[in-house]
Amino acid sequence: MTPMKKRFLAAVLALCFSVPVLSLAETVTLPRELYEKYKKLDELRDIMDIVQENYYEEIDEETLINGAAAGLLKSLDDPYTFYYSAAQLQDFLEYQN
Numbered sequence: 001m002t003p004m005k006k007r008f009l010a011a012v013l014a015l016c017f018s019v020p021v022l023s024l025a026e027t028v029t030l031p032r033e034l035y036e037k038y039k040k041l042d043e044l045r046d047i048m049d050i051v052q053e054n055y056y057e058e059i060d061e062e063t064l065i066n067g068a069a070a071g072l073l074k075s076l077d078d079p080y081t082f083y084y085s086a087a088q089l090q091d092f093l094e095y096q097n
Contacts, residue, residue, distance in 0.1 A: 048061070052064070
């Protein structure tokens with residue numbers, strides 16, 4: 001095998017073995033504005049983790065998320081804007097029928 005073919009074969013093998021490794025990477029490129037938004041959501045996630053780890057009794061993550069969503073909309077101080085959890089919405093729809 002000529003030196004040129006050996007180098008070509010080595011390059012192909014290196015590429016074949018590196019592609020699976022590259023595909024396992026968890027790197028995502030985001031616009032700066034979106035990145036900053038997600039950083040703020042990380043703060044909320046940190047608060048949820050602290051509450052779940054340190055609250056005196058076990059607390060359901062869905063309860064925390066529903067409370068956060070309700071609080072977010074309540075902060076608008078608009079009497080016509082509110083949040084229903086999936087269960088609350090189902091109850092509301094059944095009551096309407």
